[in-house]
Amino acid sequence: MKNYSLFIGVDVSKLKLDIVGVDPNNQVLLPHKVLDNKEGDLKLFLTKVIQKFGKDDILVSFENTGVYGMILAHILTKLQIDYCEISALEINRSKGIKRGKSDKSDASIIVQYTIANQFKIKLSSLTEVNISKLKLLYTQREKIVKTIKQFEFNKENEGFIPKPAFKELMKTNTSIVKNLKKNLKLINQQILEIINNNQALKTNYELIQSIPGIGPQTASYLLIVTKGFTVFDNSRQLACYAGVAPFPYQSGSSIRGRNKVSHLADKKLKSLLNMCALNAKRYDYQLKMYFESKVKDGKNKMLILNNIRNKLLHRVFAVIKRQQPYVNIHNFAA
Template structure:
């Protein structure tokens, strides 16, 4: 980590950015100001700052999705070090506090940067094709949810006269036809993006060579790991997905059971659960493992969670080796 002289906290909202800067002595070096959350305005402000300050600086702001995308792109373009921080991490670092406003939040982010300067990792803008994949995947999920909702309309056909539902069913069929057409376009575009990037296409094929892991799980894993550059090992992804167990113990009075944490990517956890169920059904090795552990008296969900972790370990194994999964049981037999 570089030795920074200026720590700048930015509170991001839809229309504006609140900015405050402090030095290494926690003294206000950059008075609070407000600028529009607009690429031109952000670029103008930080260019002026680079010209006037001339000091090593780092900028920190909460990851607010699309609202924080502009400042991230501008800072990377200008070559300014920055860090996107989880909102929960910032709020918990504040300790006991009463009330809040954007000015105070910007200062707290700057103070967080100062106090954690030896621990924080610099952020980079996600590659354009990965950002597009994330947006397409999210849109695909919305369409699938809409299809499921509209298909429920047909449940009423057995209980009400068809004349009453005629117009509703006609409209529903039209909407479903359009949704399915758009779903196919999105899936085709996702396939095109993979083909345009050889490294991603290869990783996709490697992941789907593992029994139990399907195309959608493989795509989502590549999106959240930024094509396996954001995480170094399977245990980190297991923690991110909420399938890594943690102890709950303190002194002699508190000795709770080891369990997974609720802070997780619930979508990834759900996908891994479906993969574990599929692998338990079709992968002989994991099926025997499940039956053996349950026979020993282990909780079924605990064993299933172990299978989720085993699948993640297999994913990182094939990615690191750059070779497809090999079922050794075939050769052992």
């Protein structure tokens, strides 16, 4: 990473931005300032900062707060200012013991964290438009699927409420579910349309599904979380993100626990990978034999399934790197 002369920490909220700027020695160069989270005010402020310090000497850091930080990210990209979005959990765990909380102090903590970790922090970049669209559509899809399940749970009330009331309830529910499924089908079509209209996304989408056990929902979600396979260097990093990578649990001579996966994970991806692992051990002969042999050895079934999840991610990165579909070598064995 470059040697920056101005580090700017921004605490992002829905309506405003708290900003603090310091030099590498933590001397204040930009006193605490509060701006509206609007393009005009922010662009004017950053333009003045560039005129004074030069854009190549500035690094802006802020918490990853989802949509609230999108205006800031867009303007920083337009002005060609380096920036990094940092996980809120990562910053919170670096605070140490703190009493009280304010937006001003949060901005200071963000910039102090950036200075202390500047040589390991990765610069962020604006998510490609098609990936952003896919993310929004996938989120909407998840909401619809969840709502459909909630309405279908009402069938369990049969026999416990008066028949006329239940009949009326189910009539209404059936109509709602029908419309929801219609919209779900429309969103699935829109997701496919975006993927098919982008050659790189389409190719990777098809390559991922060439792996036994992985279907369209997992393939599209992998495209989203990896931003088209641009933010993870290898399958181990993605496995850590998904919460399926085991880590040692030991200390000194007294603590010798078994390796464990971390609860800090993308739970949606972990759930999808679990379904993929269950399918893969049924339809992929190699993984089926692997699962059965490990069960015979007395291994825990969940441990074996987790190993299969990791194997699937290794296969995903292999086909993406080679840009060749997965080939099951066992099918060609003599």
